[in-house]
Every structure is written in C-alpha cells, then in structure tokens.
Amino acid sequence: MVLIYIDQDEQEIKKASFEAISYGATIAKQLGTTAEALLLGTVKNNLADLGKWGANKVHHVNNIVLNSFDARVNATVVAETAKSLGATVLIFAHNLNGRAIAPAVAVKLGAGIVTGACALPKTDAGFVVTKTVFSGKAFASIEISTPIKVISINQNSFGTVISDAIATVHELAVAVPSSTLKITSVHKIQGEVPLTEASLVVSGGRGLKGPEHWGVLLDLAKALGASTACSRPVSDADWRPHHEHVGQTGIQIAPNLYIAIGISGAIQHLAGVNRSKTIVVINKDGEAPFFKAADYGVVGDAFEVVPALTAAILKSKSNA
Amino acid sequence: MKILVCISKTPDTTTKIAFTEGNTKLDENGVQWIINPYDEWYSLVKAIELKEKDASVTIHLITVGGADTEPIIRKALALGGDEAIRVNNNSNDSFIVAQEIAAIAKEGSYDLILTGKETIDYNSASIGSMLCALLDQNFISAAVKLDLNGNTLQVVREIDGGEETGELNFPAIISCQKGMAEQRIPNMRGIMAARTKPLKVVEASVTNATTHIKNFELPPAKSGVKLIDPDNMDELVRLLKEEAKVI
Ligand SMILES: Cc1cc2nc3c(=O)[nH]c(=O)nc-3n(C[C@H](O)[C@H](O)[C@H](O)COP(=O)(O)OP(=O)(O)OC[C@H]3O[C@@H](n4cnc5c(N)ncnc54)[C@H](O)[C@@H]3O)c2cc1C
Numbered sequence: 001m002v003l004i005y006i007d008q009d010e011q012e013i014k015k016a017s018f019e020a021i022s023y024g025a026t027i028a029k030q031l032g033t034t035a036e037a038l039l040l041g042t043v044k045n046n047l048a049d050l051g052k053w054g055a056n057k058v059h060h061v062n063n064i065v066l067n068s069f070d071a072r073v074n075a076t077v078v079a080e081t082a083k084s085l086g087a088t089v090l091i092f093a094h095n096l097n098g099r100a101i102a103p104a105v106a107v108k109l110g111a112g113i114v115t116g117a118c119a120l121p122k123t124d125a126g127f128v129v130t131k132t133v134f135s136g137k138a139f140a141s142i143e144i145s146t147p148i149k150v151i152s153i154n155q156n157s158f159g160t161v162i163s164d165a166i167a168t169v170h171e172l173a174v175a176v177p178s179s180t181l182k183i184t185s186v187h188k189i190q191g192e193v194p195l196t197e198a199s200l201v202v203s204g205g206r207g208l209k210g211p212e213h214w215g216v217l218l219d220l221a222k223a224l225g226a227s228t229a230c231s232r233p234v235s236d237a238d239w240r241p242h243h244e245h246v247g248q249t250g251i252q253i254a255p256n257l258y259i260a261i262g263i264s265g266a267i268q269h270l271a272g273v274n275r276s277k278t279i280v281v282i283n284k285d286g287e288a289p290f291f292k293a294a295d296y297g298v299v300g301d302a303f304e305v306v307p308a309l310t311a312a313i314l315k316s317k318s319n320a
Numbered sequence: 321m322k323i324l325v326c327i328s329k330t331p332d333t334t335t336k337i338a339f340t341e342g343n344t345k346l347d348e349n350g351v352q353w354i355i356n357p358y359d360e361w362y363s364l365v366k367a368i369e370l371k372e373k374d375a376s377v378t379i380h381l382i383t384v385g386g387a388d389t390e391p392i393i394r395k396a397l398a399l400g401g402d403e404a405i406r407v408n409n410n411s412n413d414s415f416i417v418a419q420e421i422a423a424i425a426k427e428g429s430y431d432l433i434l435t436g437k438e439t440i441d442y443n444s445a446s447i448g449s450m451l452c453a454l455l456d457q458n459f460i461s462a463a464v465k466l467d468l469n470g471n472t473l474q475v476v477r478e479i480d481g482g483e484e485t486g487e488l489n490f491p492a493i494i495s496c497q498k499g500m501a502e503q504r505i506p507n508m509r510g511i512m513a514a515r516t517k518p519l520k521v522v523e524a525s526v527t528n529a530t531t532h533i534k535n536f537e538l539p540p541a542k543s544g545v546k547l548i549d550p551d552n553m554d555e556l557v558r559l560l561k562e563e564a565k566v567i
Contacts, residue, residue, distance in 0.1 A: 009479065009480065014480065016480075069479075069484075070458075071449065071452055071458075071459040071460070071461065072452055072456070072457070072458050072459055075449070075452065075453060079453075095480055096461065096462055096477075096478055096479055096480055097479075097480075099445045099449070099461060099462070100449055100459065100461035100462075101449060102446075102449070103414065103418075103444075103445075103446035103447075103448075103449035103450045103453075104449040104450060104452045104453035104459070105453075106415070106450070106530075107415065107418070107450045107453035107454055108453050110530075111530065112415065112530030112531040113414070113415070113446065113530070113531070114531065115443070115444050115445055115446055116443055116444070116445070128534060130537075131443075132443065133441065133442050133443060133536070134331070134335075134337045134440070134441055134443075135440050135443055136539075137337040137538075137539075138337050138339075138536050138537065138538050138539070139536065139537045139538075139539065140442075140533050140535070140536050140537075141533070141534045141535050141536075141537070142531050142532065142533050142534065143531060143532055143533075143534050144530065144531050145529070145530060145531065145532070146530045180458060180488060180489065181458055181460075181486050181487070181488045182486060182487045182488070183484060183485070183486050184474075184485045184486060184487055185484070185485045186479070186482065186483075186484045186485075187482050187483045187484075187485075188481055188482035189481055189482050192481065193481075194480045194481035196480065197480070197481075199566075200566070200567065224567065242464075242498050242499055243478070245498065248333050248440055249333070249357050249358075249440070249498070250498070252443075256566040257560065257564070257566040257567065267333070267334055267336070268333045268334070271333075274539060275539075277564075277566060278560070278564040278566045279542075280556070280560070281545070291545050292542070292545070293542055294542065294545040295542065295545065295546065295564065296545065296546050296547075296548055296556060296559060296560070296564075297545040297546070297547050297548065298547070298548050298550050298553075298556065299547065299550065300550030301550075304550065305550050305553070308550070308551075308553040309553045309556060309557070311553070312553035312554045312556065312557045313557055313567070315554070316554070316557045316558075316561070
C-alpha cells in the first residue's frame with residue numbers, strides 16, 4: 001500500500017499535498033496497490049474529497065494536539081501508523097514540514113529515502129527514483145534497496161490528476177507522544193502565494209538599482225497574479241525580504257513562468273530557477289548569461305520594457 | 321553547554337557540474353571544495369556567537385568523510401570551534417552518515433546539535449531529521465533565528481509562507497539557514513590556531529546502505545532564446561499565451 005502524508009496549516013490542507021496524493025496514487029497504480037492518505041489533526045476540508053486527487057482511503061488521526069507541528073511527535077505518529085497499516089511506500093511533499101519529518105520516518109521504518117524527487121519511480125526492475133542534485137544543476141537516479149521506500153516529491157514537478165472519485169474515511173486511534181515544543185507565535189505574510197507554490201513568478205535583480213524602483217516589478221506581478229522573487233545581492237542588501245531569495249543558497253523553485261528582470265544569470269542563481277517551465281529574461285545587456293537559459297528574451301531597459309509588458313497583459317486580459 | 325556542529329564538504333557554488341565513468345561519478349577535475357555554505361555561514365557561526373556570549377560553551381565539529389575532507393575541517397576550525405571529529409566513512413547515503421553522527425552524539429552527550437538546512441550537492445536535507453529519530457530529541461528544521469534564555473531555546477523556523485516561533489529545552493537538533501547568522505572570514509590568528517586544534521579520527525562503524533546512486537544526468541539544454549522586440553510586448557504576451565501556454 002502507498003501511504004501519502006497530508007500536510008496541513010491552520011486547518012487547511014496544503015496545496016503541495018494534493019500533488020503528493022496524485023503522485024502517490026500514480027505509483028500505487030504502477031504497483032497494483034491502493035493509495036491511502038494519512039491526516040494528523042483536524043482540518044476544515046472534506047476528507048472524502050481527497051478521492052478527487054486519487055486517494056482510495058483517508059486515515060484520520062483526529063487529535064487536536066496534532067494541529068500544531070512538532071517534527072518529533074509527527075514522525076512518531078506517522079511511523080507507527082505506517083507500520084500498523086502495512087505501508088510499503090510512503091510519500092511526502094518536499095515542502096518545509098515534509099522535509100522535517102520524512103527522513104525521521106524513514107529511520108523509524110528502516111527504510112531507504114529519496115528526498116526532492118522530480119519524477120515517478122521506475123519500478124520495472126528494482127525501485128529507482130530521480131531527484132535533482134547540485135541544487136538544480138543535475139539529476140541523479142537513486143535505487144532504494146529496502147523493503148519499505150520513502151519519497152518526498154518536489155513541489156510543482158508532477159502536477160495533479162483529478163477525477164470525481166470519493167475516498168472512504170477511517171478514523172484511527174493512535175497513541176500520541178506528548179510534545180515538549182511550545183509554539184508561541186506564527187507570522188504569516190499576508191495575501192501572498194508562497195513562492196514554492198506559485199505557478200507564476202516575477203523576479204528582480206541588482207539591475208533595478210534600488211528598492212525604490214520595485215514598483216514596476218510589483219505592477220507586473222499584480223497584473224499577472226504572480227509571486228515575487230529576487231536575486232541574492234538584492235536580499236543581502238535588504239532591498240527585498242530574505243524569503244524572496246532564490247538560487248543555490250536560497251530557495252529552488254519550478255514555476256510555469258519565471259520572468260527575470262535585471263538579473264545577470266549567475267550559475268548560482270540559475271541553479272534555483274532552471275527547472276521553471278518557461279523563462280523570460282529582460283536585461284539591457286544582450287550578452288547577459290541569463291539569455292542562454294531563457295525561452296524568451298527582451299534586450300532593453302527594464303524601466304521601459306516592464307511597464308510596456310504590464311500594459312500589454314492588462315490589455316489582453318480586458319480583451320479576453 | 322556542549323554544541324556539535326555538522327560540517328560537510330561540497331563543490332564550490334561556481335562549479336560547472338560534469339560526470340565521468342559513464343555518468344556514475346562527479347568529475348572532480350578542477351573542482352574547488354568548500355564547507356557547505358549552510359554549515360559554514362549559519363550553523364558554525366551561530367555556535368561561535370553562542371560561545372562569544374558564554375565562554376563555558378564547547379564547540380565540537382563533526383564530518384563524516386575521507387581524509388580529503390581534512391582541509392575543510394581545518395578551515396572550519398579556523399573560523400572557530402574547539403576540536404573536530406572525522407568519522408572515516410566515505411558513504412553518501414544520508415542514513416549511514418546520520419547513524420555515524422548519532423553514535424558520536426550519544427557518546428558526547430551534546431546539548432545542541434546544529435546542521436545546515438541542506439547540503440548544496442545532494443540536497444537531501446535529511447541529517448537533522450534523521451538525528452531526531454535516532455536520538456529521540458526535538459528537531460526544528462530550516463531555522464532562521466535562535467536565542468537562548470537560560471535553559472530555554474527560542475527558535476524561529478520558516479514555514480510555507482511565513483515564520484513560526486517555538487520554545488523548547490535542551491537537548492535539541494536545529495537545522496540552520498539564512499537569517500541565523502552572518503558569514504565570517506577566518507583571520508590569521510584563527511588559521512594559525514586551527515593547525516594545532518585536535519582533530520580526532522574515528523573508524524567507520526556503519527556500512528549497510530539503504531540507497532545507491534545509479535547514474536547522473538544533466539538537464540537538457542534550452543533550444544535557444546527567442547528574442548522579442550522591446551517595442552512589441554503584445555507579441556511576448558501572445559507567445560506566452562499561445563505558444564508557451566503559461567498565462
Ligand atoms: C557561495 C555563493 C552563493 C551564491 N548563491 C546565490 C543564490 O542563491 N542566488 C543568487 O541569485 N545569487 C547567488 N550568488 C551570487 C551570484 O554569484 C551573483 O552575484 C548574483 O546572482 C548576481 O545578482 P544580480 O543578477 O541581481 O546582479 P548583477 O550580476 O549585478 O546583474 C545585474 C543585471 O542587471 C542588468 N541591468 C542593469 N540595469 C538594467 C536595466 N536598467 N534594465 C535591465 N537590465 C539591467 C545588467 O545588465 C546585469 O545583467 C551566490 C554567490 C556565491 C559566491
């Protein structure tokens with residue numbers, strides 16, 4: 001059986017978990033077995049609906065204590081449940097909570113693990129999972145040789161498969177170890193799609209010359225409904241917040257569209273964004289290395305090109 | 321307080337990645353080796369900051385790797401840290417590495433274990449979480465801030481779309497990232513002192529790998545950029561809609 005961990009935040013199931021379900025369900029089909037989801041804590045979502053993304057069953061540990069995330073506690077509960085249900089493959093989203101517990105669960109199950117997978121495993125001979133390595137500069141195919149396998153799947157790398165199926169919901173009583181971690185506050189950035197979940201991203205570099213010039217970029221992001229990112233020197237100089245820093249030492253993203261404005265395309269920057277499906281580069285220097293990694297390029301001054309692009313997008317939206 | 325800082329050796333960030341032996345091994349020709357940036361900039365410097373505030377703090381560094389990791393360990397010792405341990409195991413299986421670290425951690429009864437958020441080579445982001453299971457200790461991942469208040473640790477971690485603050489006691493395992501500390505450059509005194517700091521070598525004790533790398537692959541090259549006239553942004557919008565189908 002393939003068991004998929006459902007991550008929640010403030011009683012809402014995370015977007016990354018829907019993708020994890022579809023990924024796990026596709027593996028289950030490949031192996032001729034069932035796909036079963038596991039949710040800890042209480043959520044507002046209707047659990048039977050998880051059938052839509054491919055879960056045959058949803059196991060629910062309905063304990064309010066589990067609404068706040070404690071890696072040690074969650075990993076213990078997931079491992080105990082996986083053992084008692086006889087799961088042979090476990091799937092996690094490779095988001096922040098998934099990263100925190102998937103390796104611990106693997107240890108508790110004596111299972112081999114591949115984190116940050118970016119494709120379905122090959123299961124015809126052995127069990128081989130492809131993941132990104134060198135922060136996006138290459139891929140590695142890794143064989144897991146233990147009876148139980150654990151995979152965390154990179155966000156936006158598989159997508160979702162939707163049907164109108166309905167899952168059966170099973171309430172589970174599991175002993176929950178007591179937590180010795182006290183969450184004292186949560187701070188959310190209001191009204192923004194987290195960068196790792198965004199399908200459209202507009203990103204700015206040192207070419208924008210200062211935080212006071214970010215307006216043109218923000219207008220474009222607003223017109224598109226895109227999230228915003230930046231290069232490392234920009235966040236180092238506090239022109240933009242740290243969580244926007246993408247690249248080898250920032251976050252790695254794979255949106256459908258990445259628009260780079262005034263970014264030269266250093267190897268460390270490309271590592272974080274080169275899995276984007278479509279890359280648009282706007283740079284006044286036609287020799288900028290980023291153009292080699294781009295699908296579409298505009299050689300021109302960002303302060304003229306970006307407002308013109310924003311206007312063209314708004315025009316095409318009002319015509320639609 | 322005793323702190324154990326996990327140090328990993330990785331290729332320099334400017335490395336152009338290539339493979340040899342039928343794409344089964346990294347081509348190490350011309351590769352410069354560095355301390356994994358997350359280990360160096362954030363976990364090690366954070367440990368040093370804690371020691372600067374409280375001289376009774378002891379910092380031990382641990383690396384799991386062959387003799388070729390020693391220049392990296394000396395560089396880390398030049399930044400700070402009292403002594404280092406190298407477990408002579410060349411494995412790149414996270415499970416093996418974590419078990420080697422856990423064995424040393426149990427013996428040394430550390431109050432705090434710091435790791436980087438991930439290494440920039442295999443990007444497994446696994447060691448801290450694995451130590452959490454192996455040692456049954458609290459684990460906070462992707463931490464951006466750590467303050468000490470008597471025996472209570474106040475840690476801020478990144479969550480999807482924000483930050484969360486938690487309080488916990490020792491012992492604890494924390495994986496560190498940007499925000500935790502500021503990068504430092506070793507000075508001459510540190511470099512001289514590092515030469516004589518103890519570096520203990522411990523033989524490998526774990527060998528049963530759970531995974532192995534079959535081969536590597538480079539991403540396909542882009543087919544070539546399509547340049548668009550800066551005065552014709554309607555054309556770019558059309559291409560994004562009709563050709564790329566992304567908006
Ligand atoms: C260990 C290490 C790790 C690193 N990790 C990262 C990382 O994770 N992410 C990252 O981004 N970087 C990282 N870097 C830094 C990286 O090497 C580059 O220095 C950085 O990406 C450059 O940022 P930039 O493109 O914004 O600035 P620049 O390289 O200064 O480029 C600015 C660009 O803007 C263009 N420009 C100027 N004016 C205009 C205008 N009016 N209109 C249009 N274009 C204009 C210029 O032609 C130029 O191409 C790392 C470096 C090191 C050493």
